[in-house]
Amino acid sequence: MINVLIIEDEESAFENLKRILFEINQSTNIVSWLQSVEQSIDWFKSNALPDIIFLDIHLSDDLSFKIFETVDVTCPIVFTTAYDEFAIKAFELNSIDYLLKPITQKTVEKALNKYHSNVLPNATPFDKLIEDLKSISNNKNYKERFLVNKGDELKIILTSEIAYFYKKDFTYIVLNNGDRYPIKFTLEELTGLLNSTYFYRINRQVITNVKAISKISLWFKGKLKLHLIPEYEETIFVSREKSTDFKNWMDK
Structure with missing residues (x-):
């Protein structure tokens, strides 16, 4: 059994990911579904870390890296994104997997395989990732x-x-x-x-x-x-x- 935390502010995206996870492994345990930075920080302060987190970059109240400025999260994370290729490159450089939306069973299986074979025994610190995300946010070319x-x-x-x-x-x-x-x-x-x-x-x-x-x-x-x-x-x-x-x- 694998304990999974999903942090995602879109209900349809959450339901899709949950369905895929259960199709891959019926013994998957979704420990919680969180929808904002504030809710996530409160949850981490009073709950044990899951085995793995699926985390959307943009939440309803802020960018998700804000979570790590308040709480220490040391378990593997798979980021999800719908738009930012620069962020994807940052994740690759930090050996943290990502799912490019729309999420499919194939991409989730790839992420879980990486978790079992590489990420789990060699979890990567998140400090550099957080700095990369801050840099990305500050230098973003916004739609005009x-x-x-x-x-x-x-x-x-x-x-x-x-x-x-x-x-x-x-x-x-x-x-x-x-x-x-x-x-x-x-x-x-x-x-x-x-x-x-x-x-x-x-x-x-x-x-x-x-x-x-x-x-x-x-x-x-x-x-x-x-x-x-x-x-x-x-x-x-x-x-x-x-x-x-x-x-x-x-x-x-």
């Missing part, structure tokens, strides 16, 4: 424009024109003037492509530009209520768990 369909034409949207993104049946761009267009990216992918100085993932449905936030209201149980321009069709709340991180982001 999107190409969208407008009737029978293609239209270029500059990132500076975007008020927010939201997920419904598709992912949509909403412009400062209220126009909206469907795009091919998921919110998870956008989290890695957008400059976090200006864009913040509020919840599972919305990533907003700081310029689109017109009002922030204190709400019950430590939550925050946001008002966006153009107006969003549903009420938007920042959870109590994310409120501190959100306020720090607003105060940059």
Whole structure:
């Protein structure tokens, strides 16, 4: 039996990985599913380390390397990523495996084989990896424009024109003037492509530009209520768990 911890903020990605792990080995024990840096830090402080961790790079509240700045994690880690080839190279140099999304059974088997044959007896320190990730984050080339369909034409949207993104049946761009267009990216992918100085993932449905936030209201149980321009069709709340991180982001 192998004890596996999965840290992943997208439920569909978690369910896919869990299914694959059980297909490979029915005795796999998923010790927990965590979805944020804050939740992960709390978990590590009160639980024994698993045999291996599958860890997404971008979580709902921050980059996952922030976890290692607070707690000492010495077990093998397999990182997952959807977009950053530079990060992948960093993982290779540090002998830490990665899964490039969308995750398949073949790539998971490769990672587990590496765990059993190499990583387990020779676990690599994570200090250099953390520094590499910080460097990657600081020198990231962020997405500057999107190409969208407008009737029978293609239209270029500059990132500076975007008020927010939201997920419904598709992912949509909403412009400062209220126009909206469907795009091919998921919110998870956008989290890695957008400059976090200006864009913040509020919840599972919305990533907003700081310029689109017109009002922030204190709400019950430590939550925050946001008002966006153009107006969003549903009420938007920042959870109590994310409120501190959100306020720090607003105060940059």
